[in-house]
Amino acid sequence: MHDTVRRFPWQQPGEPSAADLLRECGLKLTNRTLWSKFQTRFHGLIFLYLLRALRYESIKEDAAGIVPDLAQEVYLRLVQHEGRILRSFKGTTEFSVMAFLAKIAASVVHDYQRRSATERRRGQVVSIDAARAAEFDGKRLAESQEFNPNALKAILSWIDVERMVEGDPDRMNAYRNALIFKLHYVDGFSSAEIADSPGFELTKSGVESVLARLRKRIQE
Numbered sequence: 101m102h103d104t105v106r107r108f109p110w111q112q113p114g115e116p117s118a119a120d121l122l123r124e125c126g127l128k129l130t131n132r133t134l135w136s137k138f139q140t141r142f143h144g145l146i147f148l149y150l151l152r153a154l155r156y157e158s159i160k161e162d163a164a165g166i167v168p169d170l171a172q173e174v175y176l177r178l179v180q181h182e183g184r185i186l187r188s189f190k191g192t193t194e195f196s197v198m199a200f201l202a203k204i205a206a207s208v209v210h211d212y213q214r215r216s217a218t219e220r221r222r223g224q225v226v227s228i229d230a231a232r233a234a235e236f237d238g239k240r241l242a243e244s245q246e247f248n249p250n251a252l253k254a255i256l257s258w259i260d261v262e263r264m265v266e267g268d269p270d271r272m273n274a275y276r277n278a279l280i281f282k283l284h285y286v287d288g289f290s291s292a293e294i295a296d297s298p299g300f301e302l303t304k305s306g307v308e309s310v311l312a313r314l315r316k317r318i319q320e
Contacts, residue, residue: 118142118197119189126186129179130296142201146171149205156206157213166212169275172300173208174201176279276300277310284311 116124118141125134150170178186189200280300283289284307291307294300302310 117192118194119192122186122189122191122197122200125178126183126189129183130293132296142197143171145198146174146201146205149202150174150209152202153206153209157209159209159213159216170205170208170212172276172279173212174204176283177204177208277314280307280310281314 115121115137121134121137121141125131125138128134147167150167154167185204189197191197191200280294280302283294284291291311292304294307295302295304300307
């Protein structure tokens with residue numbers, strides 16, 4: 101219990117309850133002040149639940165290397181679909197908030213394990229149809245003087261985004277960059293919307309810089 105309390109700052113005088121703060125963040129997704137409070141109160145707890153879920157799933161990878169990326173995915177799930185998950189929260193107590201965040205963290209880790217298992221099985225095998233599609237889309241990209249987002253969507257339909265950017269020289273942020281790329285070109289988020297989302301810690305120009313660099317890599 102002491103361990104949990106140490107990582108979960110309780111409500112300060114004049115501050116909203118944990119449950120109310122969660123709901124306010126869902127209603128005001130771009131409010132930096134609210135999300136700063138969210139990170140102060142819940143970020144350590146999210147890390148704690150991710151670590152516990154990794155142990156529960158018997159994932160033996162370096163936790164320090166993957167937990168920050170998994171935490172970013174937790175934040176993404178909270179804000180995607182206009183904060184639907186946050187707005188669906190009906191709890192009223194501190195412990196209901198803990199249970200809510202623990203469930204999301206466990207889901208993120210479970211999906212991570214499933215993706216990893218799929219990647220191990222798939223290996224380097226690529227279907228003939230996928231290879232032909234890649235060749236066709238590659239020609240379209242080469243022939244176009246301007247980057248074509250529609251062609252990119254065709255590529256992303258069969259290329260794993262993480263594998264596509266695994267050669268990113270910015271190794272510490274490679275997974276974050278992949279998420280930014282997917283949010284923009286697949287899910288339709290603008291650079292400003294991504295910059296305003298919690299967990300990325302980038303300005304609008306910073307997001308645009310990441311997108312430009314990855315576009316250049318694909319066109320090479």
